[in-house]
Amino acid sequence: GENVEQHPSTLSVQEGDSAVIKCTYSDSASNYFPWYKQELGKRPQLIIDIRSNVGEKKDQRIAVTLNKTAKHFSLHITETQPEDSAVYFCAASKPGGYQKVTFGIGTKLQVIP
């Protein structure tokens, strides 16, 4: 089955700096890669996703890049703010009604004011 590895497990940055979280996946058939943000005590929420026919996607201060050949994708957060502090999960899945979503272990991001 699919295996998703996520690095780093914890990340501390100064406010205003950039943060990068990386994930690798094992199944070359995977074609959907969402990122979820979970603030302390709250439910995970989708912040951005990318499909395998696209190499990069941006939404304001957040961007995701995908390298299908190397089977890795990354989340980039620029100009970090204290409210970006949360746990971020990457995930991967492949098409088909009987496929599941496999999540990475999560990255705890702390933005220091």
Added chain:
Amino acid sequence: KAGVTQTPRYLIKTRGQQVTLSCSPISGHRSVSWYQQTPGQGLQFLFEYFSETQRNKGNFPGRFSGRQFSNSRSEMNVSTLELGDSALYLCASSLRGAQDEKLFFGSGTQLSVL
């Protein structure tokens, strides 16, 4: 539209007991998937239901089971509870299926097994 609702919010049980958790998806969503969240283990997939049928199951023992009703509400049952079952159990709903689109998560049920 109301979000995904999970009940109860907290549960305290003792080893050997069984527990049933409930999840009401967003109206119109036919897929409900369940995840176990523990510190250091991320989100572990339990199973997914779509139109009352289990479409996929994760690597959990048979003590973990679920079902989905005709109104798409889903329940998860854990029998013969063990200490290691203590976790936050999250459900998520989507229109077509967890593998292809955005998941909407509930707030979870925090289960503590003593």
